[in-house]
Amino acid sequence: MSDDADDPHADWRTWHERRLASVSAPYGPLALIGTHWLADYPEGRLPAVPGLWRATGGAVMLTADAGDRLRVDGEPFTGEAVLAAHEGPSASSRVSAGEVRLVVIRREGEWAVRVFDPGSETRRAFAGIEATPYDPALVLPGRFRPYAGDRTVQVENADGRARGLGLGGELAFAFEGAEHTLQVAVDGDDGSLWAVFADATGGRSSYRFRFLKPGAPAPDGSITVDLNRALLPPCAFADHFVCPFPPPGNTLPFEVAAGERRLKAALATDY
Numbered sequence: 001m002s003d004d005a006d007d008p009h010a011d012w013r014t015w016h017e018r019r020l021a022s023v024s025a026p027y028g029p030l031a032l033i034g035t036h037w038l039a040d041y042p043e044g045r046l047p048a049v050p051g052l053w054r055a056t057g058g059a060v061m062l063t064a065d066a067g068d069r070l071r072v073d074g075e076p077f078t079g080e081a082v083l084a085a086h087e088g089p090s091a092s093s094r095v096s097a098g099e100v101r102l103v104v105i106r107r108e109g110e111w112a113v114r115v116f117d118p119g120s121e122t123r124r125a126f127a128g129i130e131a132t133p134y135d136p137a138l139v140l141p142g143r144f145r146p147y148a149g150d151r152t153v154q155v156e157n158a159d160g161r162a163r164g165l166g167l168g169g170e171l172a173f174a175f176e177g178a179e180h181t182l183q184v185a186v187d188g189d190d191g192s193l194w195a196v197f198a199d200a201t202g203g204r205s206s207y208r209f210r211f212l213k214p215g216a217p218a219p220d221g222s223i224t225v226d227l228n229r230a231l232l233p234p235c236a237f238a239d240h241f242v243c244p245f246p247p248p249g250n251t252l253p254f255e256v257a258a259g260e261r262r263l264k265a266a267l268a269t270d271y
Contacts, residue, residue, distance in 0.1 A: 012134035012228055019231075019260070020129060026118035027091040027101055029237035030126050034115040035105075035159075046113055050097055055111040059084055060104050062095065071096045090116045107242065108163055114240070122238055127264040134228050138258045142173035142225035144184070144193060144217040153183075155196075157242045158235040165244045171195060171214070173225040175254060182212070183247050191216040193223070196233070196246045199256040206261040207236045209246050230259030237263070 023029055036046040036053075038060065044052035050068035054061045060083045064070045070077045073094050085106040086093050093116075095102040103114040146169035154162045168186030171193060172179060182195040193216065198209040211231040217223040234241040 008136065008139075009134045015229065016129075016131055016260075023129070023237055024123065024126055025091075026123075027089065027116045028123075029234045029241065030123035031090070031116040031118050031120050032114060032234075032238040032240045033117045033120050033122075035240040035242065036113050036115070038111045038113070049102065049113060049115060053113055056082070060111050060113075069097060070102075085111075090114070120238075129232065130261045130264055132228075132258050132261060135258060138227040138256075140173045140175060140225045140227070142171055142214070142223045144221045144223055145170045145172060146186070146221075153247045155244045155247050157244050158233075158239075159242045161242070163242070163244065165196070165247055167247065169193075171223070171225065180252055180254075182250050182252075187216075193217065195250065196244055197250045197252060197256075198246045199252040199254065201255045201257055201261070202251075205257070207232055207263075209233065210256075210260065227256050227258040230256055232260045232262070 025031075034047065034049075036049065038044075038046075038053055038055045041053070044054045044063075046053055051062050051064040051070055054063075062070075062072075062081045062083055063079070065078050066076075068078075072081050074096075077095075081095075083094065083104045086103045090101050090103050093101040093103045095104075099118055101116040103116060105112050105114055147167070151167045152164040153167060155165045157163050166185055167183045169184055170181045171184045172181045174180070182197050184193040184195045186193060193214055195212045196209060197212060199206070202208045202210075211233050212225075212227070212229070213231065214223055214225055214229075233243040235243040
């Protein structure tokens with residue numbers, strides 16, 4: 001067991017350093033320079049993206065010739081390829097154009113291609129993340145209360161469109177003598193929880209909303225709510241992500257002056 005496991009302050013610093021490395025990686029969120037919805041380009045030509053891209057119902061058909069200089073699975077590609085939605089890291093995308101990775105995604109039945117460029121201006125200008133040092137008073141006992149069945153609510157996304165957000169229950173915890181709840185999504189693979197929330201610092205000393213990923217609850221529903229690990233959403237790093245805004249009821253009435261707050265001034269954006 002590492003020394004960090006016995007020192008929560010050191011453990012938090014390690015977590016923060018790993019986050020910095022992750023978001024600034026060559027194909028991390030700072031490298032995203034475009035998200036192109038195929039329905040907006042029925043002719044199949046995407047802005048500054050080689051090849052023809054067409055949705056075929058359950059997949060995307062990519063057509064390319066030698067002049068497109070595309071690679072699929074690391075090999076020069078011509079002809080046609082059927083592409084499913086990519087589920088792994090951006091760096092492992094099947095399709096590339098030079099150093100650029102082209103990633104197929106699907107949201108509520110709509111297909112898009114994301115463009116990740118490690119030479120993006122945003123990545124080059126990245127100056128770090130403003131984060132508040134660890135505070136043990138913000139590590140709170142919580143309890144997960146699952147819904148009787150999954151729910152979906154329509155919430156606005158960062159791109160201005162409304163999309164369904166699946167919710168599996170409530171995360172309840174007490175802070176300064178009052179109980180608070182957040183509606184949470186539940187990962188179907190490991191049962192881990194995920195919340196989109198806002199708080200009284202949003203748009204002032206923190207980004208307008210943030211994520212919280214406390215892990216999976218114990219069989220009795222108990223779980224630790226560590227507000228020190230509040231996360232910036234991907235759209236804080238690049239405008240081309242489609243992050244959901246907090247669902248109704250997920251705005252906390254107190255200041256969460258903890259965790260990741262906003263990008264450092266060299267890359268500050270409007271809230």
